Amino acid sequence: MPDVVPIMRMGPDLLVTLQGDLDDRAVEQIEQEVTDQVARTSARAVLVDVSGLAVLDSFVARVLARLVSMVRLLGADATLVGISPAVAITLVELGVSLRHVNTALNAEQGMGRLRRLREGDASRWAGHDDRG
Amino acid sequence: MAVGDEPAHFRQMIDSIVDYEVIRLDEKGVISSWHPGAQLLTQYTAEEAIGKPVTLFYTEEDIVEGKADAELRAAAETGRYGTEGWRVRKDGSQFWASVVLTPIREPGGTVTGFVKVTADLTEQREQTLALRAGQQMLDGIADYEVIRLDSDGVVRSWNPGAVKLTGYVADEVVGRHVSMFYTEEDKRGAMAEREMASAARDGSLEVEGWRIRKDGTRFWANVVLSPILDDQGEVTGFVKVARDLTERREQEQLVQRQRDEILELSTPVIQVWDKVLILPLIGTLDSVRAARLTESLLERIAADQAEVVILDVSGVPAIDSGVARHLLKTVEAARLMGTASILSGIRPEIAQSMVHLGIELGGLRSCTSLKDALQLALRLVRAGADAADLAGRHA
Incomplete structure (x- = not known):
């Protein structure tokens, strides 16, 4: 990991791009910087792009789940984007479900979903739910 | 060497031979000398053998045929006669003998007897036969x-x-x-x-x-x-x-190629609408097919950036716990990539058996017909209502 965690501000949202290998020190740094940024900018949502990670194993999966929990505690939504087919199969085989984590194919779709979610919140309050 | 010493030396020499029988016959074929080597071979002692006709060692068959006389005659005529054949020991057991008969002549030329040298070649014969059989076998x-x-x-x-x-x-x-x-x-x-x-x-x-x-x-x-x-x-x-x-x-490679092609054919992923894929499942799902299916589906999702996948199981005869588990894994993997799945075509009996098997669908949506599934998919994509919710929280 580079010394600076690339965090990009996109309107009310943050895009965090993770790259290379994650070791304990890097994980600590990411958690610190992401939580700092979310709190400082009052971000509505955080997109975490994992397509650049060298490995995505059960350790990294736990790290990501933890990061998502922290973001939620700070009042923002979190979405993981860029999980490849091979990684998805591996995670399922490992039994790592990341069950309560939102996912999206790419950053753009993730943004779209976050936006819809926000609009959906309003419609849900109005009683619309297509799950009927 | 003194002439008078000859019989004694000769005797010693003959007695020392144990691998061959070297005996003298008289002109009629009666045994007139014996030695330990002969006893070793035939089991007869000197007393039992000397004075007996040489037919003592012949098989009944050979005796009837008059073989001994014929051999002596041949030896007397040609000066040396060699033969191989079965001979009989005292206890009745037989051995394969190589026999050489040489006539003893007076200075005048009259045959006064024969020297008979006999060796037991039973073992060699076996080996030769075995070798020949082996060679014939190889040649065959x-x-x-x-x-x-x-x-x-x-x-x-x-x-x-x-x-x-x-x-x-x-x-x-x-x-x-x-x-x-x-x-x-x-x-x-x-x-x-x-x-x-x-x-x-x-x-x-x-x-x-x-x-x-x-x-x-x-x-x-x-x-x-x-x-x-x-x-x-x-x-x-x-x-x-x-x-x-x-x-x-070549046949194996052909079969493998055909199997690959069949797998390819049996797991077709169809794009029916922008960002909507359908995977029509047909026939029995085994583990190889199921793994292949997951793989090709996820690759298509990545390639097309599909938001919704419809898994149509109306062509699957039965869904057991193995197949169900695999379907759910596929759905889970698709969700991790950010794609929602809809199950379609579940028949009443399959619905019953799945619940009885204790298979949990989790948050997976299911429609009885493909038409309903497609409508739902399009609604999810186009209206964009609640898509993130579908893909994530309730899966």
């Missing part, structure tokens, strides 16, 4: 190359199967190194030497590979190489059994 094998190599890998024997397989006849091959059948690449890699070393170490080696015929064409050979060991356990050579598996290999 036309579909396999069964050859012998010495410890350096030089070809020492050749059989018709080898001729048929390689096109070489024995004269062209025997005495040459076995590497002559290998490809240039294998020759450079000293493949023959490595195979022999491995066979010597492990007691046997089975390999498959390309070999070259006399006409330069190649064939896919299955080779079994076994070391020949001497009594001390040293490798003195190898037996090499080879056959042509070119056809089988």
